Every structure is written in C-alpha cells, then in structure tokens.
Amino acid sequence: MTGVPVIDAKGLGLTFQTGDGPVVALSDVNLAVxxxxxxSFIGPSGCGKTTFLRVAADLERPTSGSITVNGMSPAxxxxxxxxxxxxxxxxxxxxxxxxxNIRLPLEIMGYSKxxxxxxxxxxxxxxxLSGFENKYPWQLSGGMQQRASIARALAFDxxxxxxxxxxxxxxxxVRDRLNEQLLDLxxxxxxxxxFVTHSIPEAVYLSTRIVVxxxxxxxxxxxxxxxxxxxxxxxxxxxAAFLDIAARVRDGLRxxxxxxx
Amino acid sequence: MSAAIVPVxxxxxxxxxxxxxxxxxxxxxxxxLLPPLLFGVTLLVIxxxxxxxxxxxxxxxxxxxxxxxxxxxxxxxxxxxxVQTFFRGALTGYVLGCGAAFLTGILVDRVPxxxxxxxxxxxxxxxxxxxxxxxIMVMWFGFDWHSKAAIVVLMVFFPMLVNTVQGxxxxxxxQRDLMRTYAADYRxxxxxxxxxxxxxxxxxxxxxxxxxxxxxxIVAEFFGSPxxxxxxxISTEVGRLALDMVWAEIAVAALVGSAFYGAVALTERVLTFxxxxxxx
Numbered sequence: 001m002t003g004v005p006v007i008d009a010k011g012l013g014l015t016f017q018t019g020d021g022p023v024v025a026l027s028d029v030n031l032a033v034x035x036x037x038x039x040s041f042i043g044p045s046g047c048g049k050t051t052f053l054r055v056a057a058d059l060e061r062p063t064s065g066s067i068t069v070n071g072m073s074p075a076x077x078x079x080x081x082x083x084x085x086x087x088x089x090x091x092x093x094x095x096x097x098x099x100x101n102i103r104l105p106l107e108i109m110g111y112s113k114x115x116x117x118x119x120x121x122x123x124x125x126x127x128x129l130s131g132f133e134n135k136y137p138w139q140l141s142g143g144m145q146q147r148a149s150i151a152r153a154l155a156f157d158x159x160x161x162x163x164x165x166x167x168x169x170x171x172x173x174v175r176d177r178l179n180e181q182l183l184d185l186x187x188x189x190x191x192x193x194x195f196v197t198h199s200i201p202e203a204v205y206l207s208t209r210i211v212v213x214x215x216x217x218x219x220x221x222x223x224x225x226x227x228x229x230x231x232x233x234x235x236x237x238x239x240a241a242f243l244d245i246a247a248r249v250r251d252g253l254r255x256x257x258x259x260x261x
Numbered sequence: 262m263s264a265a266i267v268p269v270x271x272x273x274x275x276x277x278x279x280x281x282x283x284x285x286x287x288x289x290x291x292x293x294l295l296p297p298l299l300f301g302v303t304l305l306v307i308x309x310x311x312x313x314x315x316x317x318x319x320x321x322x323x324x325x326x327x328x329x330x331x332x333x334x335x336x337x338x339x340x341x342x343x344v345q346t347f348f349r350g351a352l353t354g355y356v357l358g359c360g361a362a363f364l365t366g367i368l369v370d371r372v373p374x375x376x377x378x379x380x381x382x383x384x385x386x387x388x389x390x391x392x393x394x395x396x397i398m399v400m401w402f403g404f405d406w407h408s409k410a411a412i413v414v415l416m417v418f419f420p421m422l423v424n425t426v427q428g429x430x431x432x433x434x435x436q437r438d439l440m441r442t443y444a445a446d447y448r449x450x451x452x453x454x455x456x457x458x459x460x461x462x463x464x465x466x467x468x469x470x471x472x473x474x475x476x477x478x479i480v481a482e483f484f485g486s487p488x489x490x491x492x493x494x495i496s497t498e499v500g501r502l503a504l505d506m507v508w509a510e511i512a513v514a515a516l517v518g519s520a521f522y523g524a525v526a527l528t529e530r531v532l533t534f535x536x537x538x539x540x541x
Binding site for chain 1: 435436438439440441442443444445449453454457458460533535536537540
C-alpha cells in the first residue's frame with residue numbers, strides 16, 4: 001500500500017471540442033489508485049468514467065491537470081506496456097484462434113516462442129478456457145469470448161488491468177460467474193484493477209474502493225472505501241454491510257444527478 | 262414448321278418438370294449439382310434441336326454440336342490463343358495491375374495527401390475508353406502481348422485500388438485502440454490487423470478484376486496483334502464468316518474466365534473462412 005500510486009490524477013480535466021460546442025468530459029478529477037487496489041468507477045453515461053480510463057491508457061489526451069501511470073506519463077506507460085486493457089466488447093480477431101488471439105500481444109511485444117506457449121497455457125487455465133485454444137471466437141459464447149479477451153490482457157507482464165464495462169453485454173447469470181472468477185483472479189495475481197461499470201451490485205461486490213462519478217461536467221462525487229472482507233462469496237450481496245455500501249453508492253449517484261432526473 | 266417445334270417444347274416442359282422434382286429431392290452433397298447440370302444439358306439440347314428443326318443458318322447461330330466439333334478439330338489453335346491472350350496478356354496484366362494497385366493502396370492509406378491526389382487520378386485512368394487506349398498501347402509496347410498486358414493494367418488498377426483503400430479502412434475503432442494499447446508500430450498493425458481485416462475487400466477486387474482482365478486482353482487484340490490470340494481470331498474469323506470458330510473462341514473464353522474466377526473465389530474461401538459471408 002506504500003510507494004508511488006499506480007494511477008495519480010491531479011486536477012485532471014478533458015474537454016472535447018464538438019460541432020455543438022465544447023463538452024466537458026472530465027473536470028478537476030483528483031484520484032490516486034494504490035497498488036493492489038480494485039477500484040470501480042460507477043456513474044451514469046456521460047460521467048466520464050470511460051474517459052478517465054482512456055486517459056490513463058493514453059487513448060485520449062487530457063486538456064488540463066496531470067496524470068501519471070506508474071510514475072510515468074500515460075504515453076510512456078503505454079510504450080512501456082504498463083497496462084492491459086479490456087474493452088466493452090471482446091474484440092477478438094475472427095481470423096485468429098483463441099490461442100493466437102491471446103498470443104497477439106505477446107507476438108507484438110516480442111516474447112520468445114517458448115515463453116508465449118507457457119503464458120497462453122497459463123492464462124487459458126486461469127480463465128477456464130483450456131481445451132478451447134483451437135476454436136475461433138465466433139464458435140464461442142459471448143461470456144467465453146469476454147473471458148478470452150481478459151486472458152489476452154493478462155498474458156503479458158502488466159500489473160495494471162483497465163477494464164471498461166467488460167461484462168456490460170452479458171446476462172446476469174454469466175455476469176455473476178465472471179465476477180466471481182475476476183475476484184479470484186485479482187487475489188491470485190495481485191494486479192491493480194480499474195473497473196468501469198454502471199451496476200451498483202457489481203461495483204460493491206468487486207471493489208476495495210468505489211469511485212462515484214456524475215455527469216455534466218464529468219466529476220468524482222464520492223470515493224467509498226469498502227469494509228467488506230477480501231473473501232467474498234456471492235451471497236455476501238445479501239449481507240447488511242453490503243447493502244449499506246450499495247445504499248451509499250446509490251445516494252451518491254442520486255445527489256450527483258442533481259435536478260437532471 | 263410450327264408442328265416441328267412441338268417436340269422441342271415437349272422436351273423443355275419435360276425437363277422443367279423433371280428439374281422441379283429433382284431439386285426437391287437433391288438437397289445435399291454432390292446431388293445438389295444435378296439440377297443445374299440438367300438445366301445446362303436441356304438448354305443445349307433445345308438449342309441443337311431448334312437449330313436443326315428450323316434450319317437456322319450456321320452464320321446466324323451454329324448448333325452446339327458444330328461448335329463442339331470445331332473446338333475438337335481446332336484444339337491446337339485454341340490452345341495457342343489461350344496461351345497468348347490469357348496466360349501472357351490477361352494474367353500478366355492482372356498480376357502487375359492488381360499488385361501495383363495493392364501497393365499504391367497501402368501508400369495512399371499511409372499518406373493522406375496521396376489519398377486526395379491519387380484516387381481522382383485512378384478514377385480518371387479507369388474512365389479512359391479502352392478502344393482509345395488500345396491503339397496507343399500498341400504504339401508504345403508493340404504488337405505482341407505486352408501492349409495487351411498494359412491495357413489490362415489500366416483496366417484492373419482502379420477497382421483494385423478502391424477495394425484496397427476501402428479494405429484498409431475496414432477495422433473498427435476498438436481493434437485499432439487495442440493495437441495502440443500494445444504500443445504496436447505501423448507495420449505490426451498493418452500485418453496483424455489491417456491486412457487480414459481487408460482481405461474480404463481485397464478478394465472482392467481480385468474477383469471483379471478476373472473478368473475485366475480477360476475482356477480487356479481480348480478487346481485489345483482487335484487493335485493490332487500478332488496472328489494469334491483470342492481477340493485476333495474472333496475478329497478475323499468473323500470476317501471470313503466462320504462463325505463456328507467465333508463461337509468456339511467465345512466458349513473457351515467463357516470457360517477460361519469462369520475457371521479463373523473460380524480459382525480466385527476458392528482461394529478466398531480458404532483464406533477468409535472466418536468472414537461471416539464465408540462461414541458454412
């Protein structure tokens with residue numbers, strides 16, 4: 001919990017210039033993500049949660065303030081392959097098998113053939129997809145595709161995982177299962193995870209910290225430290241402590257919306 | 262005369278009925294080939310009978326049997342013509358034209374300045390009338406197949422260029438972002454993402470160009486050629502009223518063109534098996 005924060009944002013702002021005039025996607029965001037944290041970003045659409053992740057990943061440039069990733073600028077961190085990014089859709093290449101999809105970042109980053117084989121086998125086992133390496137993405141279900149895309153982000157040595165609503169398109173049952181697996185993965189690998197979601201139970205269930213955001217302009221309205229234990233069976237979601245945090249998140253979201261709703 | 266046509270109509274109706282039954286029964290495997298085969302055979306039989314029964318002049322329309330006999334008796338000439346027109350003229354021009362268009366497409370995609378400058382030029386070149394360009398190419402490159410290959414290059418360049426440029430733009434934002442998060446360089450993104458994603462477009466261009474190439478090579482021979490080649494043969498045999506030879510050349514050209522298209526389509530099927538249009 002000591003040392004340089006993995007992500008450190010100070011007075012971060014981003015304004016998009018659109019045809020309808022400027023849109024403030026992020027305004028004065030101050031946030032430090034500590035090593036080993038599981039941080040969820042929750043808020044309605046337009047609150048800038050995805051934008052924050054994209055800024056950290058150097059997919060967008062901030063227009064004010066500063067942000068560092070592993071103590072470096074996001075651009076340097078990207079060049080140093082400091083993070084793995086999981087998108088809303090699996091985004092697997094249909095012309096590659098699952099094995100070769102997971103191998104893609106390893107090929108680009110120049111890992112040796114033997115190392116590639118070992119890593120692919122390891123992450124496939126982690127996401128419980130062993131035996132599916134020679135299938136093509138379109139032969140798998142949506143949940144399996146998303147697991148493969150997580151495996152792809154885990155395959156190389158990045159200790160930061162940025163996940164942008166990775167389970168948003170999946171049904172409740174698959175989602176529960178993947179949430180459980182993700183928590184297990186996080187505990188086993190000790191990675192720092194930033195997780196964007198618009199589901200309150202998902203955020204509370206997964207996170208050590210919950211960042212509540214609100215739109216127009218996109219800003220952080222509350223940061224909640226979760227008192228839940230590290231060991232979280234699915235039924236913890238019916239416990240009083242869980243419901244307390246969920247209520248606080250909901251209040252935060254409602255307050256942030258102001259008169260808009 | 263009207264009574265003589267009755268058996269032709271009878272065969273037509275009979276084959277129609279048989280094919281309706283056949284296509285309902287033959288739904289899988291090689292049997293699926295039977296209905297189109299029967300259709301083709303019926304067409305030939307009706308053609309043959311009509312020509313014989315109505316005593317059609319062989320100059321207007323020779324019977325299929327006469328065309329077949331001509332193909333058999335002139336195999337050597339036809340083979341020489343195919344080698345000259347297809348393998349030397351069309352195929353060389355096809356490979357050079359499509360290859361050049363592909364490389365230009367990559368360059369155009371890389372340099373926005375060229376996209377604005379070269380695409381209109383490509384469009385302009387493709388709008389040049391082939392019958393105007395063919396004599397000029399003969400002046401430049403001589404009577405032999407080289408001038409025909411040059412015409413084919415002009416014909417196939419633009420469709421292939423447009424398909425390449427469009428194909429290279431066929432990746433979605435998320436896929437490009439993904440490569441960016443890996444800090445992949447231009448070459449890696451091109452080879453591992455953009456070219457595979459462009460493959461369906463590239464094959465579209467390649468398929469369109471197969472028939473364009475053959476047509477271009479044949480027509481170009483009308484404007485000067487050595488005493489061989491399919492276009493040369495067609496133009497001289499028409500002058501001698503040897504229409505069965507013209508039909509023989511047409512039949513061979515259609516066969517060669519279809520086989521060429523089929524080969525490219527088959528390659529596409531093997532290489533882009535992952536595309537929704539190709540999945541079985």
